[in-house]
Amino acid sequence: MSKKSIVVVGAGILGLWQAYVLARAGNRVRLVEESTEPFARSSSRWAAAMIAPECEAEGAPPIVRDLGHEGLALWRAMYPGLVANGTLVVAPARDAADLARFARMTDQHEIADAARIAALEPDLSGRFERGLYYSGEAHVDAIKAMNWLLTEIRALGVEVDLGQTWQPRGEDVTIDCRGIGSKANLPSLRGVRGERILIQSRDVTLSRPIRLLHPRQPIYVVPHSEGRFVVGASVIEREDDGPITLKSALDLLGSAYALHPAFGEASILDIGAGIRPSFPDNVPRIIVEDDGRMIRVNGAYRHGFLLAPVLAKAVVTYVSDGRIESPLFGHA
Numbered sequence: 001m002s003k004k005s006i007v008v009v010g011a012g013i014l015g016l017w018q019a020y021v022l023a024r025a026g027n028r029v030r031l032v033e034e035s036t037e038p039f040a041r042s043s044s045r046w047a048a049a050m051i052a053p054e055c056e057a058e059g060a061p062p063i064v065r066d067l068g069h070e071g072l073a074l075w076r077a078m079y080p081g082l083v084a085n086g087t088l089v090v091a092p093a094r095d096a097a098d099l100a101r102f103a104r105m106t107d108q109h110e111i112a113d114a115a116r117i118a119a120l121e122p123d124l125s126g127r128f129e130r131g132l133y134y135s136g137e138a139h140v141d142a143i144k145a146m147n148w149l150l151t152e153i154r155a156l157g158v159e160v161d162l163g164q165t166w167q168p169r170g171e172d173v174t175i176d177c178r179g180i181g182s183k184a185n186l187p188s189l190r191g192v193r194g195e196r197i198l199i200q201s202r203d204v205t206l207s208r209p210i211r212l213l214h215p216r217q218p219i220y221v222v223p224h225s226e227g228r229f230v231v232g233a234s235v236i237e238r239e240d241d242g243p244i245t246l247k248s249a250l251d252l253l254g255s256a257y258a259l260h261p262a263f264g265e266a267s268i269l270d271i272g273a274g275i276r277p278s279f280p281d282n283v284p285r286i287i288v289e290d291d292g293r294m295i296r297v298n299g300a301y302r303h304g305f306l307l308a309p310v311l312a313k314a315v316v317t318y319v320s321d322g323r324i325e326s327p328l329f330g331h332a
């Protein structure tokens, strides 16, 4: 197994995991990021960062579920900040059909009645008759997880160049993780807008991500430390990370309020939108060019946190001894 000099371009969640795993394998790694402030221009900073392979299976191809379970196991093995309290999916009684459909599309859940919901989430006691509990799922705080990776990477001796656009320095291998910034090299890549609001409440306590089903506006509410909650929903086919509309904000906040009226007193800390880099089938790819000297890792869509460790493991195996062991290797 030969050690290489490698430059990873882009410090979003994909680039951070690549740099981490490649450096742990003994390679000499440099990480280049064009924003001076870490994560400021990344799509990753907006993520709810649910590591939820089963719940995502409701709308994703089977490969995402299968590899997502591997991603979850890798997070569990590597990251001490993983919150492994599962996911709870609920719906108002009138939307029972949505809950039944969600159950059919996914596995590894338990049907939760009102008493079980109250035991899992006391603050939701009496609010929902039926739900689905996915005890094996997890989530992270996106910024905390990325800061942890950056600290680990530096401790492993990776040179981190912030505020730099990438200039080759004759490294053996370049790993391109520029997200939507790679569009010129990956013409089929598109941006899919996702909007989210960060709120803070002293009145509501939740232990795990809650997905509230609704025929038009399903949302998720993901709890973080200090009473902060990420409220998000939308998958909008638009490559625009501009401010969110009043209608979107009303929909998101209205749904949070429907989940628990005490959210009405929450403070709004941040509102914004990110662009999810996506290929036409919404499955990420590892694209090898120039006899292995250029490796592009991109298209993580809604699954960058879920699949970043899997993509990193596949690339380190290829860089180490040329083995292609992952179905994610392909063409743009």
Ligand SMILES: Cc1cc2nc3c(=O)[nH]c(=O)nc-3n(C[C@H](O)[C@H](O)[C@H](O)COP(=O)(O)OP(=O)(O)OC[C@H]3O[C@@H](n4cnc5c(N)ncnc54)[C@H](O)[C@@H]3O)c2cc1C
Pocket: 009, 010, 011, 012, 013, 014, 015, 032, 033, 034, 035, 039, 040, 041, 042, 043, 044, 045, 046, 047, 048, 049, 050, 051, 164, 165, 166, 177, 178, 179, 180, 181, 182, 193, 194, 195, 196, 232, 273, 274, 275, 276, 277, 297, 298, 299, 300, 301, 302, 303, 304, 305, 306, 307
């Ligand atoms: C609202 C929302 C919620 C989400 N929730 C989840 C979730 O719950 N679970 C999940 O798994 N995923 C989730 N995602 C998806 C996830 O965030 C993305 O899949 C992921 O962020 C993509 O990461 P990336 O590293 O490919 O790109 P990015 O995070 O965009 O990183 C690319 C980096 O490259 C840098 N760059 C670009 N050009 C250059 C250059 N020339 N030189 C140097 N640096 C450059 C950019 O500045 C940027 O920092 C969500 C996304 C959104 C928007």
